[in-house]
Amino acid sequence: MTGTMATDVCIIGGGIAGCSAALHLAKRGISVVLLEKGRIGAQASGVNFGGVRRQGRHLAEIPLALRGRPMWDRMVDLVGEDCEFRATGHLRLARDPADMAALETYARDAGALGLDLELIGGNELRRRFPWLSEVPVGASWCPGDGQANPRVVGPAFGRAARAAGADLREGEEAATFERDGKGFRIATTSGLAITSRALVNTAGAWAGRVAGHFDEPVPIHSIAPQMVVTEPSPHVIGPVLGIVGGALYLRQIERGNVIFGGGDGLADIATTRSTVLPRNTVEVGALACRLIPHLARLNVIRVWTGIEGEMADVIPVIGPSRTTPGLFHAFGFSGHGFQLGPIVGVILAELIADGTTPSPIAPFDIGRFVG
Amino acid sequence: MSEARIVIVGAGPAGVRAAEALVNHGLAPIVIDEAPAAGGQIYRRPPAGFARPARVLYGFEAAKAQRLHAAFEALRPRLDYRPDTLAWNVSEGSLWTQRSGTIERIPFDRLILCTGAMDRVIPLPGWTLPGAFTLGGAQVALKAQGCAVGRRTVFFGTGPLLYLVAHQIAAAGATVAAVLDTSRARDSWHALAGLVAVPTTALKGAWYQLDLVLRRTPWHRGIRPLAVMGRDRVEGVRFRDANGTEREIACDAVAFGYGLKPETQLAELAGAAFAYDGAGLWLPRVDPAGRLAPNVYAAGDGCGILGADAAELAGRRAGLAVAADLGRTVPPREIAGIERRRSAIRAFRAGLEVAFPTPTELAATLPDATILCRCEGATVGALRTVANHKDAGEINQAKALCRVGMGRCQGRVCGFAACQVLAAARGVSVEAVGRLRAQAPVKPLPLAARLP
Numbered sequence: 001m002t003g004t005m006a007t008d009v010c011i012i013g014g015g016i017a018g019c020s021a022a023l024h025l026a027k028r029g030i031s032v033v034l035l036e037k038g039r040i041g042a043q044a045s046g047v048n049f050g051g052v053r054r055q056g057r058h059l060a061e062i063p064l065a066l067r068g069r070p071m072w073d074r075m076v077d078l079v080g081e082d083c084e085f086r087a088t089g090h091l092r093l094a095r096d097p098a099d100m101a102a103l104e105t106y107a108r109d110a111g112a113l114g115l116d117l118e119l120i121g122g123n124e125l126r127r128r129f130p131w132l133s134e135v136p137v138g139a140s141w142c143p144g145d146g147q148a149n150p151r152v153v154g155p156a157f158g159r160a161a162r163a164a165g166a167d168l169r170e171g172e173e174a175a176t177f178e179r180d181g182k183g184f185r186i187a188t189t190s191g192l193a194i195t196s197r198a199l200v201n202t203a204g205a206w207a208g209r210v211a212g213h214f215d216e217p218v219p220i221h222s223i224a225p226q227m228v229v230t231e232p233s234p235h236v237i238g239p240v241l242g243i244v245g246g247a248l249y250l251r252q253i254e255r256g257n258v259i260f261g262g263g264d265g266l267a268d269i270a271t272t273r274s275t276v277l278p279r280n281t282v283e284v285g286a287l288a289c290r291l292i293p294h295l296a297r298l299n300v301i302r303v304w305t306g307i308e309g310e311m312a313d314v315i316p317v318i319g320p321s322r323t324t325p326g327l328f329h330a331f332g333f334s335g336h337g338f339q340l341g342p343i344v345g346v347i348l349a350e351l352i353a354d355g356t357t358p359s360p361i362a363p364f365d366i367g368r369f370v371g
Numbered sequence: 372m373s374e375a376r377i378v379i380v381g382a383g384p385a386g387v388r389a390a391e392a393l394v395n396h397g398l399a400p401i402v403i404d405e406a407p408a409a410g411g412q413i414y415r416r417p418p419a420g421f422a423r424p425a426r427v428l429y430g431f432e433a434a435k436a437q438r439l440h441a442a443f444e445a446l447r448p449r450l451d452y453r454p455d456t457l458a459w460n461v462s463e464g465s466l467w468t469q470r471s472g473t474i475e476r477i478p479f480d481r482l483i484l485c486t487g488a489m490d491r492v493i494p495l496p497g498w499t500l501p502g503a504f505t506l507g508g509a510q511v512a513l514k515a516q517g518c519a520v521g522r523r524t525v526f527f528g529t530g531p532l533l534y535l536v537a538h539q540i541a542a543a544g545a546t547v548a549a550v551l552d553t554s555r556a557r558d559s560w561h562a563l564a565g566l567v568a569v570p571t572t573a574l575k576g577a578w579y580q581l582d583l584v585l586r587r588t589p590w591h592r593g594i595r596p597l598a599v600m601g602r603d604r605v606e607g608v609r610f611r612d613a614n615g616t617e618r619e620i621a622c623d624a625v626a627f628g629y630g631l632k633p634e635t636q637l638a639e640l641a642g643a644a645f646a647y648d649g650a651g652l653w654l655p656r657v658d659p660a661g662r663l664a665p666n667v668y669a670a671g672d673g674c675g676i677l678g679a680d681a682a683e684l685a686g687r688r689a690g691l692a693v694a695a696d697l698g699r700t701v702p703p704r705e706i707a708g709i710e711r712r713r714s715a716i717r718a719f720r721a722g723l724e725v726a727f728p729t730p731t732e733l734a735a736t737l738p739d740a741t742i743l744c745r746c747e748g749a750t751v752g753a754l755r756t757v758a759n760h761k762d763a764g765e766i767n768q769a770k771a772l773c774r775v776g777m778g779r780c781q782g783r784v785c786g787f788a789a790c791q792v793l794a795a796a797r798g799v800s801v802e803a804v805g806r807l808r809a810q811a812p813v814k815p816l817p818l819a820a821r822l823p
């Protein structure tokens with residue numbers, strides 16, 4: 001589409017972070033145009049594992065994850081549907097004493113930040129979760145964590161943002177970025193031009209390019225976490241599973257399909273294509289069967305992957321630009337931005353409308369990569 | 372020089388002739404097929420121990436079936452033939468297979484995909500009841516196990532297979548309660564110009580229809596199926612005849628289908644581009660020799676439905692293309708001869724499309740409560756809801772929101788009809804809603820399967 005539109009805020013990227021920002025800005029009566037090069041919620045936000053967990057995160061992320069957690073309970077009010085969020089609990093497994101020691105340390109540190117975790121020994125673990133094999137020696141249990149259906153979350157935030165008055169444009173790739181005294185001028189590949197006072201960079205794995213236009217290079221690279229889904233089987237695995245080191249994450253949805261991930265495929269942001277490496281699928285499947293023996297009876301019906309931006313220090317960039325007033329970043333979630341997406345939109349709206357946020361975002365300052 | 376590694380997927384008419392062309396040029400391909408014996412769909416062999424004469428199994432096609440089986444047996448010493456082996460992915464220049472729990476990665480220099488076709492299904496209220504089969508499913512039961520799907524079977528749908536399978540079931544001694552064809556008699560007349568291009572095949576089709584008349588089988592054309600009836604299993608079929616009168620016929624089984632659709636998942640994983648055929652199907656793009664992507668070729672019904680004779684020709688053509696691309700000399704005369712015969716068959720097939728048009732409006736008018744995706748139990752109404760209220764205008768997007776095509780078969784069965792339903796709900800062309808994207812594994816893969 002061609003023509004020029006003026007708006008308060010222009011958002012680049014219609015994943016969960018961008019759509020949540022659009023929703024929360026629009027709710028404050030701020031005009032928003034969101035540009036999405038493909039479809040709303042179709043990249044990382046739409047194809048991820050669906051884990052909504054706080055435990056296991058980098059400690060710097062814990063305050064945001066805690067603040068964001070109640071939003072998942074209120075999805076119906078927020079976006080009109082529950083997005084299949086279930087607080088099933090999250091169980092993080094240890095395979096040897098060193099893993100268990102790591103869980104103990106983590107539980108102490110996270111507890112100090114307000115996230116209560118329960119450490120479970122081997123026997124108790126198998127009593128409570130009898131479908132586990134003898135392999136895990138213990139685990140850390142976070143009852144309030146859970147899971148949701150990623151395929152519906154992004155589109156639901158998108159619809160809610162539109163209903164609140166935001167203008168979301170699909171199939172519009174922001175290509176040129178200019179800034180003058182008054183604000184920004186963004187043009188898309190199809191010839192649409194947007195002028196705005198503020199600009200939000202929630203372009204996911206592509207966000208480094210946007211930042212680069214403002215002389216703000218960042219150490220971001222693309223990863224392609226691999227996913228597997230099996231045919232349905234009786235629903236016995238309640239919680240989401242993780243494992244120290246992250247080699248496997250697994251959940252069973254109410255329909256009975258077991259979804260799990262592990263290993264990395266190939267990601268190419270130039271073509272927006274990601275490729276599953278079959279060897280990883282077979283290896284992560286073997287690990288899943290070692291931990292949960294009854295899975296060996298199931299068939300895999302589909303594998304997939306998606307493109308995610310990972311920072312050199314594996315925590316995101318969230319906050320104002322250091323080069324360009326009016327520009328705000330939120331990207332590089334490094335494989336764990338699904339749970340954070342809704343609250344990140346709130347924080348962006350606070351930064352833009354109030355000029356400040358109650359959340360401690362200093363660790364995510366883009367300035368940390370300078371010098 | 373070490374010999375080029377050539378892999379063929381499919382040992383049907385196309386795959387066998389591709390292998391033969393390669394062997395004639397001194398090449399020794401690997402041939403993979405998930406079936407226990409060579410022959411493909413049409414010349415499927417019964418399992419060992421079910422000795423029935425070829426004449427009974429294959430009817431008019433007995434001689435061709437025997438020729439193809441004999442050709443394959445003659446090639447066997449030069450082939451690395453792997454039956455019972457599923458090809459489930461193409462990745463990193465390799466074909467990935469699975470047999471009895473063992474996964475293998477086969478790097479290839481050239482890959483020829485001869486994966487054939489499957490039934491084209493349009494759902495109907497009651498189509499998931501026990502006793503309801505696709506035409507191909509009914510035929511497989513007959514060829515592989517020698518059993519008819521019911522005592523009184525109603526056949527409905529359209530296409531040549533409708534008459535062929537009805538004839539085969541009747542010949543096997545079971546009752547054909549009725550044949551209900553959605554195409555009209557006048558469609559056949561319009562098609563005549565194309566059909567005479569291959570007169571013997573046209574005559575066979577006419578014979579199956581005449582046979583119906585001789586057996587006094589109720590036969591209706593221009594019908595619209597309304598429902599498969601029954602509580603716990605099939606008890607009858609309700610349809611509207613050409614005069615608009617609703618009728619019911621009692622039966623204990625139904626077999627239905629609306630022509631075939633190509634099996635294109637491996638082609639997609641191998642990097643094929645797809646083109647819309649104007650009639651509901653997306654076909655992988657190949658050049659006349661079958662070149663599909665760098666080092667990948669395809670032949671037979673997997674590239675578009677042209678039937679077994681054309682599949683044999685296309686297989687040979689692709690085999691020759693691989694030989695030529697590997698530096699062997701292929702006489703142009705040989706290619707020209709194949710092309711002449713293929714173009715006659717294409718004219719005939721175009722005629723069949725006219726004679727048995729796919730009733731695309733059927734899916735679009737199904738009641739909301741009809742099961743559309745039987746793997747996931749998702750209804751026609753669920754798809755319409757996301758189309759109308761969640762702004763899903765593209766089939767993969769709609770699938771993500773309502774689970775249509777997300778189950779065990781990954782939309783191989785319901786994908787065709789789902790696109791029709793979505794297009795109608797959105798008021799756009801079927802082409803505009805796109806195509807369900809394939810991912811590995813192309814068929815369910817045991818989680819317990821391991822690399823050696």
Ligand SMILES: Cc1cc2nc3c(=O)[nH]c(=O)nc-3n(C[C@H](O)[C@H](O)[C@H](O)COP(=O)(O)OP(=O)(O)OC[C@H]3O[C@@H](n4cnc5c(N)ncnc54)[C@H](O)[C@@H]3O)c2cc1C
Pocket residue numbers: 012013014015016017018035036037038039040041042043044045046047048049050051052053172173174175202203204205206207224225226227261305306307308330331332333334335336337338339340341
């Ligand atoms: C396979 C996989 C599994 C994962 N599992 C989990 C998990 O279990 N739990 C968890 O918390 N996180 C998980 N993640 C990470 C999580 O999905 C992401 O961190 C999160 O979705 C990021 O959201 P986003 O909105 O920043 O990015 P995205 O959803 O990628 O959105 C960015 C959008 O920007 C658009 N865009 C980019 N450039 C432009 C441009 N120039 N113009 C217009 N539009 C543009 C893109 O098309 C894209 O839609 C996983 C990720 C993947 C890929």
Ligand SMILES: Cc1cc2nc3c(=O)[nH]c(=O)nc-3n(C[C@H](O)[C@H](O)[C@H](O)COP(=O)(O)OP(=O)(O)OC[C@H]3O[C@@H](n4cnc5c(N)ncnc54)[C@H](O)[C@@H]3O)c2cc1C
Pocket residue numbers: 380381382383384385386403404405406410411412413414456457458459485486487488489490506507508510511532535631634637670671672673677678679680682813
């Ligand atoms: C169920 C059915 C019944 C039919 N009956 C008749 C009939 O009676 N008369 C008639 O004229 N036409 C019939 N046809 C059409 C006819 O089968 C085709 O025109 C013809 O067989 C095409 O030959 P082909 O070599 O292209 O494919 P096919 O004969 O279908 O051969 C394909 C082969 O590839 C194998 N294969 C496919 N995918 C994989 C994979 N991923 N891994 C391993 N192996 C794989 C299959 O097992 C099969 O043996 C039928 C089609 C179907 C689907």
